Amino acid sequence: MxxxxxxxxxxxxxxxxxxxxxxxxxxxxxxxxxxxxxxxxxxxxxxxxxxxxxxxxxxxxxxxxxxxxxxxxxxxxxxxxxQPTVAQLQKWSLEQEESMKTQLAYTENKTAKEGSNPGRAMSEEAVRKRKEREERKKAQAAAKAIADGAEGSYGESSPPNPADSEGANAPTSDGPKNSSLPYTIVIPASSSSLEWYxxxxxxxxxxxxxxxxxxxxxPSTLLERARCGVFKDLWKQGYFMGGGIKFGGEYLVYPGDPLRYHSHFAASVIESPIASLQPMEIIAHGRLGTATKKAHLLCGWDDEKQEVSYLSIEWAGFC
Missing domain, CATH: 3.40.1170.20 (tRNA intron endonuclease, N-terminal domain)
Incomplete structure (x- = not known):
């Protein structure tokens, strides 16, 4: 860590x-x-x-x-x-090649130990389709032999060998012949190890x-300062926040890690205590939040006092 x-x-x-x-x-x-x-x-x-x-x-x-x-x-x-030097680039290139060779050798050895069977890497659907194709070829060959008067025998010709249908993909003790099989090569994502970084x-x-x-x-504007202030205040209370644009707000507010909990609030930021808010906005926030099993949180930011006030909305459904 x-x-x-x-x-x-x-x-x-x-x-x-x-x-x-x-x-x-x-x-x-x-x-x-x-x-x-x-x-x-x-x-x-x-x-x-x-x-x-x-x-x-x-x-x-x-x-x-x-x-x-x-x-x-x-x-x-x-x-x-x-700007990297030629020597640095050459050294980096050699290190990358060496890393790839090591990973490929490890993968090929692992594949050989598992039987060097490309079919194992296939999905169940691909294996099923391949077997169906082989069975159709066998049936067609048998039907052709019968039509030629062989009466079910193959005459002088030998019966079809299922291994022949594998073609170049047949496994050997040295691994699969098809060198185009994909391998995952890990390339470090961080650039901090580069000499020229x-x-x-x-x-x-x-x-x-x-x-x-x-x-x-x-932040550089009042709205951005309000968003930072609201975010920090909710964060201090132990909440996790995520983007809330799909639910009509700036944030989704979770009581714990979003991998474990559903969000309890969809939060909207109001940049000033005297900012106007239309009644239809309140109704829309309340209905959308309730429809998605959340309360909508109106978060008012006071830039002078550096404080946040909260008001939650839920749709009651009164007629």
Whole structure:
């Protein structure tokens, strides 16, 4: 796990905060109640909208909170990359090739020990279809022999060998002949191990210093300050927050880790105690929240007092 005393680097690109290290992702979730959103693709998954991988993208409020409490620092990611020398590139290329060869050798040895059977890597549906094709070929060969007057015998020709239908994919003691079978090669996601990656001169421990450098400018408006204030106040009470745009609010508020709990509130941020709110908005929030088994939370931010007031809405259904 990442060291508890080391601030987590939030790599900033285009004013968006990313976390690339899986240990850092686990730390900010378990220790700091920050979830973020995984956006990276994973190999060999047919659907890339259910299970995703690194990097983790943080909401601006999440990134600002982590830096504000001293748990993270901003890193200007594009500026951290220096121009690599030819020797550095050659060394990196050799290391990558060596890593890939090691992983391929391990995978091939493992496949050989398991019988070197490509069919094991297939899905049940693919295996079933393949068997059906082989049976159809056998039936066609037998029917042809009968039509030729062989009366069910194969005459001088030998019966079809099921192994022949395997073709070039037949396994051998050296592994499958088909070299196009896919293997997963692990490439490190973090760039911190690169010799030409040096974030020393472009790391910022406060929001103000990052703002001066032009790396980060959130929050800069009253609404953004209100969102940060509401987010931090709910976070201090032990809640987890996620995006709530699908439920008509800024956040979904969970009593614990979203992997274990359903959200209790959909929260909307009101940037001022005197901000106007239409009656139809209140009705819509109440009905939508109740329809999705949540209470809607109106969070009013007082920028002068730096305080948050809360009002929850539930649809009663009176006629």
């Amino acid at each position: 990442a060291s508890e005393t080391r601030p987590i680097p939030l790599r900033i690109a285009n004013k968006t905060a990313y976390v690339w290290d899986v240990d850092d992702i686990a730390t900010i979730r378990s220790k700091h109640h920050i979830c973020g959103i995984l956006t990276g693709t994973l190999p060999h998954l047919s659907q890339q909208n259910v299970f995703l991988g690194v990097p983790l993208v943080l909401m601006p409020e999440e990134a600002a909170l982590l830096v504000d409490i001293g748990a993270a620092v901003f890193v200007d990611d594009p500026l951290a990359y220096k 040096d974030p020393t001169e472009c790391t910022y421990s406060t929001i103000e210093s990052a703002r001066v450098a032009g790396v980060w400018d959130y």
